[in-house]
Amino acid sequence: MKIGLYGGTFDPIHHGHLILARQTVEQLGLDRLVFIPAAQSPFKTGQALTPGQHRFEMVKLAIEGETHFAADDVEIERTGPSYSIDTVDIYRQAFPGADLFWLIGEDHVPSLPKWHRIDELKNRVRFVVLSRADWADAGPYPVIPRRIDISATEIRNRVANDLPITYLVPERVLRYLQAVKLYRGEEHRS
Amino acid sequence: MVLDLREISTFTDFFVICSGTSEPHLKAISSGIREGLHTEANISPLSSEGSPLSQWIVIDYSDVLVHIFHSDKRRFYALESLWSDAPRMNLNA
Numbered sequence: 001m002k003i004g005l006y007g008g009t010f011d012p013i014h015h016g017h018l019i020l021a022r023q024t025v026e027q028l029g030l031d032r033l034v035f036i037p038a039a040q041s042p043f044k045t046g047q048a049l050t051p052g053q054h055r056f057e058m059v060k061l062a063i064e065g066e067t068h069f070a071a072d073d074v075e076i077e078r079t080g081p082s083y084s085i086d087t088v089d090i091y092r093q094a095f096p097g098a099d100l101f102w103l104i105g106e107d108h109v110p111s112l113p114k115w116h117r118i119d120e121l122k123n124r125v126r127f128v129v130l131s132r133a134d135w136a137d138a139g140p141y142p143v144i145p146r147r148i149d150i151s152a153t154e155i156r157n158r159v160a161n162d163l164p165i166t167y168l169v170p171e172r173v174l175r176y177l178q179a180v181k182l183y184r185g186e187e188h189r190s
Numbered sequence: 191m192v193l194d195l196r197e198i199s200t201f202t203d204f205f206v207i208c209s210g211t212s213e214p215h216l217k218a219i220s221s222g223i224r225e226g227l228h229t230e231a232n233i234s235p236l237s238s239e240g241s242p243l244s245q246w247i248v249i250d251y252s253d254v255l256v257h258i259f260h261s262d263k264r265r266f267y268a269l270e271s272l273w274s275d276a277p278r279m280n281l282n283a
Contacts, residue, residue, distance in 0.1 A: 001201040031199065032272055070272040093239050093248050094257070094269060097201045 001098040003091060004033040005125070007075070007084060008105070009152070010055050012177055013062045014169045016150035020130045024103060024144050025068050028128065033103075034091075035059045035071045039082035050182055052076025061172040083116040088124050100125040109138055159183035193270075194277040203253045205276075207269065209261040213242040219258050220247050227251070 004024055010017065013035070025033050037055045040048075049055070056073045063069035074090060075082045084102065091100055102125040104112070109129060112118060129138035131145045150168055158165050160183055165174060177183065193205040210216040220242070227233045233251065240247040245260035257269065 001199050034272065067275040070268075070274070072268040072271070074268060093246070095201065096237065096239070096248070096250055096255075 001095060002028060002030045002032075002101065003095060003098050004028065004030045004101040004103055004128070005036055005087065005091060006033055006103040007036045007038050007087070009049055010035065010037045010059050011050050011152050012055065012058045012155060012169060012173055012182070014150050014152060014155055014173075015167075016132070016148045018062060018170070019148055020144060020146055021069065021103075023146055024101075024128065024130070027144055028101060028142075030068070030101065033069055035063065035069065036074060036087060037071075037076050039075050039078060054177075054180060054182060058173045058176055061176055062170045064172065081116075085115075085117045085121045085124070088121060092124060101128050102126070103128050103130055103144075105129075106131045106138060106143075109141070112139075156183040160185070192279040192281060193273050194279065195273065198273065198276055202255045204255070205269065205273070206254060206256045207259070208257070209259045209263075211261050213245075213260070216242040216245070216247060216258055216260060220249065223249060223256060223258075 004021075006017075006021060006024075008017065017035075021033055021035070024030065037052055037059055038049075039052065052073065053076070056071060056076060059071045063071060074087055078086070088100060088102065091098070102121075104127060106129050112127070115121060127141045129141045129143045131138070131143050132148055155165050155168055158168075159177070169177075191207045193207065194203075195205060196203045208219060210219050220238075224235065224238075227235075236250045236252055238247065238249045245263045247256075247258040249256040249258075
């Protein structure tokens with residue numbers, strides 16, 4: 001049993017995440033991949049995230065009907081600081097003997113040594129690096145290479161500037177973020 | 191609730207998921223299962239993790255994993271969503 005844990009802000013989830021997720025499932029032969037929207041990142045204390053419930057709702061809408069994908073709100077429901085290792089321990093308890101993979105973007109590789117209890121974490125999961133380019137400076141970790149360039153920042157800015165985001169996010173996500181009027185505030189205007 | 195994972199998972203065949211309403215209740219369910227299986231079938235678990243205090247106990251019988259949650263604990267829903275394609279049986283005990 002191989003389970004991939006895909007943490008991220010997903011603000012919002014977009015086709016780039018989904019394409020990489022599918023490729024990861026296929027390349028690693030995962031039985032399940034779980035999208036885990038992050039609480040406010042300890043590394044991005046300056047940037048305010050959209051409330052977790054909206055980000056989680058968009059993830060659920062994006063993966064609806066995909067049996068290999070699931071969503072978990074464990075991190076956004078957690079009170080106090082949210083650490084990957086606490087999430088991993090929950091999955092280890094729920095699925096003893098399963099192989100756990102933790103997916104990270106290549107931009108997070110340099111900060112890995114600073115992660116909370118990283119040495120224990122490294123023993124409990126296998127890190128997998130998602131690369132948006134043909135190559136990645138991934139250190140010792142396996143890489144899922146996929147040149148795809150969609151950014152959540154661009155999506156938020158386009159919404160704020162009344163530009164269409166069709167094709168960038170799944171239709172159901174588009175309808176949700178329009179319905180609750182996400183990303184329309186001044187803070188996203190570039 | 192029982193999730194049938196035989197067609198899906200290689201590491202266990204069934205999840206038995208149940209809930210209690212207090213820490214003593216969780217403890218009672220856990221001991222009831224362990225003692226019942228021990229006296230009636232002479233089966234002992236491979237391992238057991240968690241405690242009533244953590245509001246979630248997992249008892250590993252290899253082919254069957256028993257999850258006992260505090261009813262406040264929402265982990266239950268995540269487990270269900272992960273196995274949305276698993277056949278499920280409701281046991282009215």
